[in-house]
Amino acid sequence: MKNIDLAKKIKELRSRKGMSQEELAEKSQLSLRTIQRIEGGETEARGDTLQRLAKALNVTPDELIDWTESEDRGFLVVLNLSALSFIAFPILGIVVPLALWMLKKDKIKYINETGKRLLNFQISWCILVMFFSIFPIVTQIFHIGGSIVRGFQIFNLGAMESFILMVPILYVVNLVFIIVNTIRSYNTRKVFYQPAIPFLR
Structure with missing residues (x-):
């Protein structure tokens, strides 16, 4: 899966829940820079980072990943x-x-x-x-x-x-x-x- 696909998915879910990047960073206990890099497609969320984002967005890790x-x-x-x-x-x-x-x-x-x-x-x-x-x-x-x-x-x-x-x-x-x-x-x-x-x- 390309980074850009996951970036779009996270950004879309965050926007749908009316959260800012700062709020997502706080709720997921990740740095704001990490959220920005993930949403910008510069890096891919894996393992613990993926789990934290999923929990913060109230979805499962499976739902976060854009399945092909x-x-x-x-x-x-x-x-x-x-x-x-x-x-x-x-x-x-x-x-x-x-x-x-x-x-x-x-x-x-x-x-x-x-x-x-x-x-x-x-x-x-x-x-x-x-x-x-x-x-x-x-x-x-x-x-x-x-x-x-x-x-x-x-x-x-x-x-x-x-x-x-x-x-x-x-x-x-x-x-x-x-x-x-x-x-x-x-x-x-x-x-x-x-x-x-x-x-x-």
Whole structure:
């Protein structure tokens, strides 16, 4: 979003509420110079500044931002697809989406919700993959957890083979979730990444 778009939006809302720049500065606890620079398009309100302005103008931060629907959808699609990097290495399924989310955080509609749900799912998924990858090795070394391993017997395979087979199954599940939620984002629907541990709230 260009600075000038946000500047117009803030100026329009301020005028509509009959506030001067000085009054807005006082109510938002920002300096008059900051208000002037934002309204002049010299700087863009972000993070805490955006929150303060929204509160002073009695709107949500979302309402302050001039959404461009096609750009929103495009970036949300890219954000979801970025999790496919887990195919190269599991941790990349967290790192790449996290970097993209931080880049556009609070700038695109639904990005915080989408980013948190995606990251919670990817972190939970990584923990499961590590568990199913490492646990059989640990049990072989220390001869522990035999009953747990036997509990994972599937398709008439041995307990250890069944346990190891869970890793490719988890990869397929992750792939399906990413594709489905990419389509949901493109159609401006909320993403569904469950079950997941809510690390980010």
